[in-house]
Amino acid sequence: MLKKLLLSGLFAMITLGFFIGFVSYQKEIREALSQPIDTASLEEEPPLVEKPSEKKTLVPRIIGLSEEDARKLLEEAGLQPSSVTEHTDQVEKDFVFYQRPMEGTEMFEGQEVIYTVSAGPFGQADSEEDDKEILMPSLLGKTQREGETILKEMGLQVRVRKSYSEDVAIGIIMKQEPAMTTKLQPSEEVTLWVSLGAKPEETKHQVPRVVGKTRSEAESILKNAGYEVSVTEKEDADGNIGKVLSQSPAGGSEVPEKGRVQIVIGKKKTAVVPETPSENSGEEDPDSGDALDPPVETPVAPPSGDELEEPVETGN
Missing domain, CATH: 3.30.10.20 (Trypsin Inhibitor V; Chain A)
Structure with missing residues (x-):
């Protein structure tokens, strides 16, 4: 009985605490809503991004210029030059072959113009000290023909191996040795692994x-x-x-x-013909060895002393 009373009292205290907290929360909300809203702060405009300059200029054409000339021309136009390099065998090394924004675009002075400078063909050395070295390009994902063409133009020897692959399409390079950016000497051999596609099921x-x-x-x-x-x-x-x-x-x-x-x-089956005896089989062959042998004489014992010789009859 005492235990039930204690539990009932505890439950009543918890319920009362929740009720008091709820009433206090509602009071705070009413007080906050009753305060006037400062509309002036809401009407303030967000700060404008400061422009590099209010003066506008046109982007000059720099494609085909050397990197040095392109940078100089952009600076003269009041623009900020920013360059990146990329390997290509279509444009001479250190010359610009792409720009953004393009020629004739109106920009504020101080804004940035990005342009791409040729680093020469794949694998070409980046400094005079490395002129004799070739940097191995990445050929993964290219076709066998593309990979062989690139390597031969770089003066490298090519060896091709083929194997089945469930993930790489037929004719596509899936592995190379050595790896990309490895420094090579001219005429060194590069091995390419080309996919034969998925292995066909063995037919019987x-x-x-x-x-x-x-x-x-x-x-x-x-x-x-x-x-x-x-x-x-x-x-x-x-x-x-x-x-x-x-x-x-x-x-x-x-x-x-x-x-x-x-x-x-x-x-x-081949018939077996028996041998027939010859007509003279019963006679001695004069040509045989037996005909030449002399007759054998049988020795006769001489008469003993008890025997008498028969008298020889004469004509008397």
């Missing part, structure tokens, strides 16, 4: 099946499909004479490129 070609077909049919099918044909022959049964016994690559297999297909054609 299915080899036609020609096993069992005649030679002419097989050659016609394979050649019409874009393959070269190589033929060999192999002896086989009569039923397969003139037909394809096997092929390589096998029919139905997939190959990345259409090349040569080897086919084996069945041919008739």
